[in-house]
Structure formats: C-alpha cells, structure tokens
Amino acid sequence: MRVGFPHFGNVYIPVKAMTRRLGAADGEVIIPPPITQRTLDLGVKYSPQEACLPYKLTLGSLIEACELGADTLIQARGTGICRLGYYAKGQEQMLQDLGYNAHFLTLDVSHNKFISIMRLIRDMSNNIPWREIIPAFFFGIGKLFALDKIEKVVQKVRAVEVEKGTASRIYREAINAVDEATESKEVKEITKEYIHKVIQVPKDPVADPLKVGIVGEIYVVIEPFANMDIEVELGKLGIEVERTMTLSRWIKYSLFLNYLGVDEWREVHKLAGPYIDHDIGGDGWESVGEKVLYAHEGFDGVIHLAPFTCMPEIVAENIMTSTKEDIPVLAVTCDEQQSKQGMLTHLEAFVDLIGFRRRKREHGRRV
C-alpha cells in the first residue's frame, strides 16, 4: 500500500513525523509536493469548471501523489452541509478516467473525528499496537502546535520589521527545522529558539501597525498558495494579521476538547446570533461571527477569503454587508482566475481605506 493525501498547509509535517516514528518503509507514505502552479493547472483541467478552489487544488495534489505512485488516497469527507461530501465521489471518478486505479479512504471530519483519524492510522499501519500509534500521533501533532505558535509571532513581526521578508525567512527555516526534529524535546527547543529569533528581528520602533483579522473558508485561509500569500503581502504593507483558524486549533478542539463539551466557536456563534443562528455548512457561520468579534476587539479591518462559488461564504458575505458592527471588510475571491496583481491592487486600496478611518477616529477623539 502506498498512501497519498492532498497537500494542505503544514499537514504533511505531522504525517511525515508519524510515519517515520512508526517505522514505515520508504515510499509507503507519499508526501505530496507543495502546491505549485502545476498542481493548480492539473486541478483546473480535470475539475468541473465551477468547482470550488479547494476541490481543484486537492484534486491536482492527488494527481501528483498518484504520479509518485500512490495507490491509496486519503480525502476528507463530511456529512456536513457542503461540497466536501462530494470531493471523494467526484475525484475518484476523475482519477479513474485518467487511468489511476487509486482506492479512496475518506476521513470523516464532521463526526467523531478523533476516532476516525485513529482508525485510519491503524488501518493503514498493519495493526501496529495502539501503544505505539498514540505517542507517534502526539509527536506528529506536537510539530503542528510548534509551528502555529511560531507563526503567531511571525504575523506580528512581519508588519513592523525593518527589512521586509526577514520574519518570513526565519519562519521558513523554522518549518524545516521542526520537520527534521526527531524528538519532542527537540521540537520544544526549536520552537523556543525560533520564537526568540523572530522577536530579535530589528523593528521600526515607532510603528503602530493597522490590524486586520482574516476570516473565511478553512482551506483557502490556511493554505498560502490558495490565498496568494495574502498574509505575507499584508505584512509587506505594514499590516498586522490575526487569524483564529489554524490547524493546531482545529486539532486541539475537534480531536480533544469537543469531546469534553467545549465548543471553540461558542463565543463566535453567539456574536453571529443576531444575524444568523444556525449552521449553514462550511465555515460561513463562523465568518459572520468573527467579523463581529474583530469589530468588538477594535481591529481596523477584516479580510474575508472565499473560494469562487463557495456557497457558505457567499451567504456570509451577503449577511456581512449589513451587520451593525461597523468594520470594513474586503472580500477576496480565491480562484484560478484571480491574478496576484489584481489582489494587490485591492489590498492597497483597502489598506488606504482602513488607514484613513483610523486617522479620522484618532483625530476625532483628540478634538
């Protein structure tokens, strides 16, 4: 069995760590190459035209995994409300048409997530005992937590660093270092070391950066290729970015705390309540609530990332136009037609707008 899975943010890092720990033979787990223009082109070519970007990118990524010899593919599935439930159906058919005889294993990401992930690992690992699987699993996700922790600092520093690009460079080094680490202790040390490095980056002492929150559909929010590296671009423009949605948060809650009755979105859902009080699939409900949250927290703006034709996010966008919390929202449509230049133009105009609003507000207060 040669297992492949689609590239999605840093997911490959824990998978790699885990398979090494469990002593998988070479080639038993195929790490998908990072998403490139080629991945996108493949996905676009073989997807229905109006499929959402995450569908196209994961299809492209799975094709690349098949090219590397994968014969078993993992794809997310949800009995949730969105198209996710359709991914495996459509993609399996397409891969067969292309002549890859790959078998799909789906991972239920809407119910009993912890159990379904554990089962999947066990099914694939030829019945390695639980006492080996569980520590390997924690070692793997420990890496994700480490990276997200470093990234949080990077998001702040990017906005105020003197030499643009330094923090991002250090972050890339950190990803590699964490990826290489073989012990949990080592991961912890690396985390400390790199956070320190990022904090040490020379900064503009008087900068008081504008702050924006990023909301939207999970795949395009987390995978930098899908959002054209919007966080890095915002950093270049001197904007501090915050984003609630991270892989480690998803894992922390979906796999553990939800079982204890903790709902990470309770607060956000409550804030969305006056406008929408029920789930609409995908991440639409959360997007509305997070807009309200960022407005309450005094952010200068919100960037809403939505794949083209994404149903839940279109609902969210329509609702967001008229919440009484007044905070500028820039909707960015993510699809293969969007040019980076076009996005940058929109970003710059948006930054001007929120900068103007902040100045007006501060001025107003002084008078």
Add this chain to the structure above:
Amino acid sequence: MVTVGIPRALLYYQYYPMWKVFLEKLGAEVVVSPPTNKSILNSGVTRGVQDTCLPVKVFFGHIIALVGKCDLMFVPAVTSLGKKSYNCSKLIGLPNMARALIPESPPLLAPEINCEKGRYNLYRNIYAVGRYFTSNPFKLKKAVEEGWASNLDYWNKMSDEKITPLQAIDGKLSTDVNASSFTVALIGHPYIIYDEYVSHRLISRLQKMEVKVVTPEMVSQEELDAATRRLVGVPHWLFEPEIIGAGGYYLETGVDGIIIVAAFGCGPDSMMLSIVEHRARESEIPLLPLSLDEHSSEGGLVTRLEAFLDMVKRRKRVCV
C-alpha cells in the same frame, strides 16, 4: 386577517401547495408574487453580492415585489429533511440573507426545517410559526397534516399525469405535442426550469420545436431515489434526486437527448453535472449543458438549442 407573502421563487415550485394550505388553514390570507419579470430580476440582482447565484438573486427580487402587499413574509430555511442529506447553504441561510439585504421587508416567518435535529426541534419551529395565528395546537396540527397531504397530492399528480408545476399549480395548459418525433429530458432545479423568465421559456420553446419535454417532476420520488442510489450511492444533497436521479433515470429509460440547465455560480450544479455528463458519455446520449445568468441572451440560447436539436434529429435518423 393577516396576509402572508410567498415569493414565487426557489422552493415555491416544490412546496407551494403545502405552504398555501397550511397558512390558509391557520386563517391567513396568502399572496404570491407575480411570475418573474424584468423589474423583479433587476431589483434582486442589485441587492445580493455579485457572486450570488441567479436563483437567489431572483428570490430577493420576489421579496421586494411583495413589500407593501403583506404583513408577514414566508421564508422557511429548509436545511434537511432527514436521511443525512442537506440543502444548499444558500437555502439554509436564505432568511438570514433576506433580512440583511432587504430591511424594508415585513417580518419574516422563517422556521428552520431541519429533521436532523430531531422531531422536537421540528415541532417547536413549526409551533413558533403557528403561534402567530392560533393558540390552538389541534388547529395547528390539522393545518400541518392537510398541508402535507396536499403536497403529496401535488407530487403524485405531477408524476402520474406527467405535468409540470406550472400546470399543476396554475392550471397552465400544455402545448400539445402529439406529433413530436422525439423526447428530450430537461434536467435542472425546478426554480430554474419552471421560471419562464429566467429560463427564457425553455419548455414552451422546445415544445414549439415539436419536442416532447420530460422533466424530473414527472418521475416518482421512489424512482428518482433509486436512480440516484444506482449512480452515486447515498445522496449528500436534498436535491440530488431531482438532478442526478432524474438524469440517471432518463438515461436508463432512454430519451433522445438531455438538456441540463444550471445556474451560473451554482456550486452543487457544477459537481452534479459532471456526474450526469460522465454517465451520458457512457450511454452515448447527446447532452447539452446550459448555464443561465442574468446576462444570458435569448438569441444565444436559441442558437445552441437549434444546433443541439439538429444533432439529436440527425442521430435519430441514423439510428432508425
């Protein structure tokens, strides 16, 4: 008497008889917006954000058309009718979008219909609607039962007599196409294919071209469900039977051609279409995918239709 407005759009085509009976039995007067026209379309299009699909924009137009004509607006959020299949997010969030975008609308009667949340939740939501009109639970129960019964009649009538919602609701006469030489299945959401303005009167146009048109509503629910299962297994969306199931059914029973009408910007359509297309290629039945948006021109549509029908005719002659 309280007047309740029902927008003639989206789920209207599937549930109008039930809604009407239900509301009338509760003592309300029902008004329905006029069939889609240019000003309805235009007023709807200017409300929603640009990427919103056409049918939802049309729906907004219908709400606007009812403003001032009713005291309450009936806009249920139909999330799920059980069996783990759900509606499109936009239908689930419909009342919320309407409230946000059309502040001048009278208050919405917007029960969430979500059978996945259990009976209690469902009853409670229906009860919340009934409270506007009556405090008598028996009256409410009766209204629900009679409403449901009339919808069952409606569905049966369409599949038994092979007629469309327009004929079943408005008593529109069908153009007689007795001498028609071939049959084309028209597949799509009811709110697209039966909205004569949005679909550029596709059905009557085809009938004038002497084509016998069959639609998803002319097949019984059981057969649609079975065909869906054969093609994709357990349906994930509520409307898979009417698109995938109907597509599969007509491909299996044999028609001369299939026309699938999708709304531009419709997420689910794009996925379902590719599955039916795949199947059509296997059975070598010609298929014409049409995508409609607010800019689609009648001329372009007619040209494509004629070309398609020519091909269907040629094929048929060769085969015979």
